[in-house]
Amino acid sequence: MATVAENIQPVTLSNEEVLRYSRHLIMPEVGMEGQLKLKAAKVLCIGAGGLGSPLAMYLAAAGVGTLGIVDFDVVDFTNLQRQIIHSTEDVGRKKLDSAEASIRGINPFVVVRKFDTKLTSDNALSIFRDFDVVVDGTDNFPTRYLVNDACVLSGKPNVYGSIFRFEGQASVLATKDGPCYRCWYPEPPPPGLVPSCAEGGVLGILPGLVGVIQATETVKLILGRGELLIGRVLLVDALGMNFRQLRLRKNPDCPVCGTHPAITKLIDYQQFCGIRGEEAPVTTKVPKIQPEELKQRLDAGEDIFILDVREPHEYQICNLNGYLIPLGDLPKRVNELDSSREIVAHCRSGVRSAKAVEFLRQAGFQKVKNLVGGVLAWSDRIDPEMPKY
Amino acid sequence: MKILIPTPLRQYAAKKDTVEVPAKTVGEALSSLTSQYSDLRRHLYTDDGKLRAFVNVYLNDEDIRYLQKENTPVQESDTLSIVPSIAGGFCCPH
Numbered sequence: 377m378a379t380v381a382e383n384i385q386p387v388t389l390s391n392e393e394v395l396r397y398s399r400h401l402i403m404p405e406v407g408m409e410g411q412l413k414l415k416a417a418k419v420l421c422i423g424a425g426g427l428g429s430p431l432a433m434y435l436a437a438a439g440v441g442t443l444g445i446v447d448f449d450v451v452d453f454t455n456l457q458r459q460i461i462h463s464t465e466d467v468g469r470k471k472l473d474s475a476e477a478s479i480r481g482i483n484p485f486v487v488v489r490k491f492d493t494k495l496t497s498d499n500a501l502s503i504f505r506d507f508d509v510v511v512d513g514t515d516n517f518p519t520r521y522l523v524n525d526a527c528v529l530s531g532k533p534n535v536y537g538s539i540f541r542f543e544g545q546a547s548v549l550a551t552k553d554g555p556c557y558r559c560w561y562p563e564p565p566p567p568g569l570v571p572s573c574a575e576g577g578v579l580g581i582l583p584g585l586v587g588v589i590q591a592t593e594t595v596k597l598i599l600g601r602g603e604l605l606i607g608r609v610l611l612v613d614a615l616g617m618n619f620r621q622l623r624l625r626k627n628p629d630c631p632v633c634g635t636h637p638a639i640t641k642l643i644d645y646q647q648f649c650g651i652r653g654e655e656a657p658v659t660t661k662v663p664k665i666q667p668e669e670l671k672q673r674l675d676a677g678e679d680i681f682i683l684d685v686r687e688p689h690e691y692q693i694c695n696l697n698g699y700l701i702p703l704g705d706l707p708k709r710v711n712e713l714d715s716s717r718e719i720v721a722h723c724r725s726g727v728r729s730a731k732a733v734e735f736l737r738q739a740g741f742q743k744v745k746n747l748v749g750g751v752l753a754w755s756d757r758i759d760p761e762m763p764k765y
Numbered sequence: 766m767k768i769l770i771p772t773p774l775r776q777y778a779a780k781k782d783t784v785e786v787p788a789k790t791v792g793e794a795l796s797s798l799t800s801q802y803s804d805l806r807r808h809l810y811t812d813d814g815k816l817r818a819f820v821n822v823y824l825n826d827e828d829i830r831y832l833q834k835e836n837t838p839v840q841e842s843d844t845l846s847i848v849p850s851i852a853g854g855f856c857c858p859h
Contacts, residue, residue: 517852541850543772561850611848616782622826622848756802 387416393485397439401706410599411439415485417598420507420532422495422523424475425449426583427537427590429461434591440598443479444507445489452762453699454689458580468763470627482669495519495573497642500526509589509597510692511535513583517564518645523555524550525642528633533597536585537590542579544586544612547605547624550633554606554666557687559627562647574659582614662733665720665745683721683744685732686751689708692722703728706735715741722747722754724765768798768845777804791824792835794845809847819850 389411400406400414419440421428424447434445449471451462459471466474470489476653481487491503492493495514496529500522510532512523518758520538527534527550534550536557550556596602609622631638673680684691684698691700701709703723711720719741726749734745747754755762768784775782779802786801788794795816809820816822821856822829823846829837839845 379842515852517850520850520852538851541772543851545851561821563821565817565819609848611846620826620846622823622846623828625777625831640808 377663383628387412390416393416393439396483396485400439402633405601406461406599408603413598413600414439415441416511416593418507419594420444420445420504420510421448421513422446422510422519423515424459424461424471425455425513425515426458426539426578427587428475428511428585428586429459430584431511431513431537431591432475432479433482434588435459435594438595439483440486440594442487442489444489444491444503445475446493446495446503447475448492450492450765452689452692452693453462454692455762458578458583460584469474472719484509495522497644500642501530504530504532507532509533509535511537511592511594513537513587513590517650520557521564521648522642522645524641525632528556529642529700530638535590535597537583537586539578539582539586541577543581544582544589544614546586546589546593547608548597551604553607553626555624555626556630556633558632560609560624560632562627566650578616580596582612585612585614608642610743635726662737663728663745664730664748665746668756670720670747671758679717681714681717681719683719683729683732684722685729686723690765693765696722696751698722703732707734710736710739713741715743717743719744720747721745722750724750725752726750738750766839766841766843766845768794769847770848773848773849773851774805774808776849777808778802788839790835791822791829791832791837791839791845793820794839795835799845805855821848823848 394401397411400411402410414688417440419435420431421443424432430444432445451471453465453467453475455462456464461478462471462474470492472492476488476490479486493499504526510523510527510535512520512522514523524534531552533548537546538544538547540586548554593605596604607624609624611620611622613689628635629699682696682698684695685703685706688700701712713737721729721732721744725758729750730746733744736744751762752764753765766788768786770778770782770784778784783810784798785798786794788797793835795809799809800821809817824832824837824839
C-alpha cells in the first residue's frame, strides 16, 4: 500500500508534544513512530474553503508537521455556513491569514506555509515539490484537472474530495499503481451543461463530512496504516445518510498516468474545460464603458445609475454602491429601472452585465452601457483596495 | 432494475432519486430511462448517441467501461448508478 514513509526524516517530540498527542501515542496503530511520521510530513491543502476547513483543522490537530495552504480568496459572510476554519470576525480577511490563525490556535507546533496565489500551470509543479501529499479541496473543473496532472507528474498522491449540494465523492488518486482523476473522468463537462451551483447551494455540513474523510485518508497515507481509498470511490449521500463504494480502475491508456502518457507537462486547463477568456462574444457587441471613464464621470458629479447584476453575497465582498438586481431577477424587476437615466451595468468580470445590457436594450433602454471587466477591472485599475474574488 | 439518479440530474427526472425500469442490458435500461425523461437524454448522451465522458455508469459497483459497456447484461436485482463528475463549491464564477 502506498505510504509516504520513505520520505520522512527523523524528528523528535518535546514533552509538551508527547502530552498533546498522548491519545495517539497510546494507540498501537499510531504510537511514537506514527506521530513522528505525522510531524515530519508536509501536506499541501489546495483551498481553505468548505473542504479545506475541516481538513486543515483536523490535520493540524493530528500533528501534521507542515501544512501548506493555497488560497487567494477572502472570507465572506456566506462562507461561514460551512467554512468553519474562519470565524465571523474574519469576514473580509484573507482566507490564508484566517486559516493560519485557526491552525495556530489549534496547534502551534504546526508550520503553516501560505501560498497567496491561484494555482496555475506555471506554479503548480514548483509549489507541489516541497510537499508529500496534496489534498484537493477546490471548486472548479480546470483546477481539478490541473491538480491531478501535477500530482501525477510530480509523483504526489492526490487525496480527492468533491461535493455538490448534499452529495460527495472521495478517493485517493495519483498513487503510483492506482488510478488518477483522468482514469475516472477523461473529460470535463462542457460549461453550461452541468446545472449551475448558483441556485443550488450546498448543505453546510457536507464538506465537513467529506473534508474529514480526506483528512482521514491523508493521516492513513502518512502513517502507512489501514486500507486507503485507492482504486475506490466513496460516494456520500448526506440526505439519505448512505455511503456507497464504486470501483475505480487505473486506465492503462490514461493520457497522464498510463503506460504511454501523451501528457508530460501541464496544459491550459481553462481551454481543456472549454472555458473561454472573459471576453465572451456577447460582451463585444454591447455598448461599453471603461472603468477609467466611469470613475472620471462619477468624480465630475454626473448622474449615472449604477446597476449591479451580481448575487447578494458578491455585493458584500465589494461593491460600487450600485443598485443590486441579480441577473436572474432582472426580467421581473426591470420596472425598478428608469430608462431615462444613464445606466452603467456591472458584475464581477463583465460577462453577466453584458447580458444584462443586451436584455435592457431589447427592452427599450437606450442609455445603458456595460462596465468592461466589472469589479475585477475596477480593483485592478481604479481602486486596488477593492478585494477581488 | 433500479437506476440511481444523481443530484445534478434529478431536476430532469421529475426530481426522482431512483427510477425502476425493466431491462436486460445496461443500454436498454438507459434507453428506457431517457424515453421516460427525455430531458435527461442530452445530459447523458452526445448528439451522436455516445455516453458523455464526464458521466460514468456503474453496474452495482463496477464501471461499465470495464464490463461490456452498454451491452452489459443486467438482472432485476442489479442497480445502475449514474455518477457525473462534480467539482464542489460554487461553479466557475463569471
